[in-house]
Amino acid sequence: MIKKSISLILVFAVVLCIGGCGKSKKSNSNIADSDNTVKKHSPSCITLLFNKTDSLNPYTAKTENNRLVAKLIFEPLVKTDNNLQPVNRLAESVKLEGRNCTVTLKNAVFSDQSPVTASDVVYSYNLAKGYGGLYTAHLYEVTSVSAISDNTVSFNLSMADPYFANLLDFPILKSGSDKITDSDGTAKTPIGCGRYTPADEPFLLKQNASFFGTKGDIKEIKLIHAPDSDSVSHYIEIGATDFYYSDFSGNNIVRMSGSRTDVNLNTLIYLGVNTFSPVLKEKYLRYAVSSAIDRKALCKDAFFDSATPASGYFSPALAEARAVQSLKPTSDLQITVDNLSKMGYNDRNQDGYFVDRNGNRIVLRLLVNKESQSKLIAAKLIAEQLKSAGIEVKITECGYAEFVRLISANAFDLYLGEISVLPNFDLTQLVIKGGSVAYGLNNEKPDETKPDGEQTEKTQDGNENNGDDTASTDDRGDSPVKLIYDEFRSGTASISDVAGTLITEMPQIPLLFKHGILFSNESIQNITVSECDIFFSAENYKIK
Template identity: 30%
Template sequence: MMKRFLALLLALAALFCSGCMPLEPPNASQDEPQQSQPQEPTESAPAFDRLKIAYNSANPLEPYSASSTMNLNLIPLMYDPLVKLDQNYEVHKVLAEEIRMTGDQCIVTVRSGVTFSDGAPLTADDVVYSAQQVLAPGNSYSGLLSNVKEVAAVDSRTVQFTLNTPDRLFANLLTFPIVAQERPGVGSGRYVLAGSGENLHLEQNPLWYGGTGGRIKTIELINQLDQDTLIYSLKLGTINYVYSDLADNETATIGSSTQLVPLNNLVYLGVNSTKAVLADARMRKVLDLCLDRAGLAESAYAARALPAYTPFQPNFIEVQALDLTQPQDLTAAALLMEQLGYSAERKDAEGYYVIPGRGRFTLRLLVNAENSGRLQIATELQRTLREFGIELVIDSKKYEDYQNALTKWDFDLYLAEVKLYDNMDISRMLSPAEKLGFGVTENETLLAANAAFRSGAMGMEEFVQEFGRNLPFLPILYRSGTVSFSRGWYFESLATEQDIFYNIENW
């Protein structure tokens, strides 16, 4: 008994080791999914028509007042959005029947005949009210519609979004939950809240526009005030299904079957282009060619990440169409060094390139000391650059000091993570005037290309080529999250970051 208790403590200790930061949440790893199918119910196993999910009874189950991650995960079951995104970030219309983009306007036609779970019709006014909640500060969806200047109902089924700047991928942001204007606690989703007190549960919504739901008839809500004990509850079978964005360095297996969930979280190498040695885009390309992205995704993130050969999510359907890969190429990097005036024949006695009049070619890499994934990337990059002939000094700082150094641009290079919105907008990383433009120098050509790409005047491939000519930062990888079932449970879950129950009606 004591050995089992110690094993549990070690597993939980691994879970709790983390270093959180707004720009770059820490990483973690999970075991590969086991492709086992659920067994038929036995005397000791529950029926597979009842799923047990954690929630927080001290926090609301309404979209724009909920703050608990557990409760927010349940929102897509009860409140449908205008659209949902699949794992390739492709738009699928839900409450929207038609979406038209014209310049700086997005016109949405609401699906005909949809009702809320209480039978009241869902209208354009409800969509406008919901969008206004998103635009208000202090809710979990704030920022999603920051490019919206105005939203208004044209008629009972038509909503017009007017944007500050054109965005051809604006429809990717219409994933916010639609609530009834007069009754914000009522939605139109696949399930409805039932029961009372400690016996709250979700039942299939008989009025759902999509028709009859799948085999999961009832979802029991298990009160769990502490998010950190979810893994323990999953192992015990108290709950059956858990999502994790792997932001807390979880290392233990958290379920008998685990599946990856794509995240729009970019881990990248920032570059201080104001430093003379890094001002030339060719030198930034040297560093780019030294990156073994696939190897870093495998080693630093235990394959719970995807190598990023563009600044955009590799699963994004438009990125997949390009089929771009760039393997590490130290030979090509050495040729560029020759062009830049760094001769391999004039390396010092230890094999490092020499900067004329300054000595050894040395770069200082700033990294958050509380993030194990990026510390490992730093260590492996240091080893690679040592082999290539550049000395990399790792400057690891605690979170607050790291943030201060970023703000002061006190670095040559830095490792960070940023969560992008699902319209794939990297604008805030392309200019020193923007919040995330650390170390970036103004490049009018790239900014114009970005504006053209956002508006649809430039295609993905052309923009990626222009980005590659400038390289204001170096994409490395995109992290993944996981969904895990308790032992004895398994369904082919196509979970997404926006809806971990994406295809529950087909389980």
């Protein structure tokens, strides 16, 4: 889904030391609000922000900080790491056979000592399926789930998916524990089997003595009530929290110091292309536009070094696709010139734009959501870069609602889009005609062109692939992209084959992948992160 995104403008001025339960260069006086007090701490304690009026139930929490804290209380079957690879958590094994996935559970118990069973997984799946958020989206392929023994769960799928394990990140809680209430009728935090569990004392998590994995040095986590962005900024400024995370979806300027860890977000910023356009239906022009863009400059100047240039449709963090994704981080104007020449644009006019033999130049309208500061800056940079390459771009700025209306009506040449790529790397809703966000896509009759200047790929038998096979259609007229995804799901093509076909067909123009940033107290060591869990290595934290 294309997100409404107001990008955060970062100011990395050093104005404070992050403190909390861990040691800090700056000593902090006791910090209190009307309900809780954060005391000076021991080296076995850290401090996090949360909202006491919100739940720590991962399926009902509404605030980002509470959803992040909940990841310390609950465990999924599988997590993905910062390189987008699956890591088994409650799953002892994950076996994929066609349209079935069988998960065998580890010998784990909940914090109340009751065993984690397949029935608990089924119960949690049903909560996740009805959640309506991220976890629901990740389970789109599942048609049914059943417990076939106490420790074995069977997932039936609507289609084969070699990377389905990456989608098994929904939190597992004890069956029925989400319905437990206190004497006032307020729902209690459900029972989990994660690294920490709520203590009897308010605003405190304690290490879960029953956790199935490593039990680290951090024995307690103190929670500070921060109900809104102003209070979050306040606690950061006075050094009251040991961690602060931002995915840059807000519009506050955050000033903080400490250690910085980049989180690879599987979020692609791209140029959507209207291939119904007489000129943009030609892949030569899409290649020309792509090679004229300085992606590195976009990352630096529009996204404030919180992004990585896209080398293709899949994140550069994905090792399996890295070798075949060949888009360059900086512009290569010779490739642009060569591709324009193939379309008959061989000369420049007095304004510096390429023209055909009749003196006609290419003029492209770029649509951008003006509510996103980063995208607005990026659009202006792209227009300048393409002007230098001899292609005129006119920017249309509009509010988000109008932006959605126009792209839905295919009323654009190019648009600046953003999509969260699913953990199983399924981009079919974007890159195949008829997909829910495949705006402007008309790939029924692909042409025979190949990106000029890109390296020739080798097939498995060592022969050079000149692009003819990926540019053909079958008897049904299916596009090469649909064909390769069908082969990928059937197991006859790899993710690198998909990546290579997408580069060749280029239904959109990939620009960059966004980063999140986890700021932390510099005295905390052994921090690893992932988009799935920013506290990925919490059980291994150490304080200097």
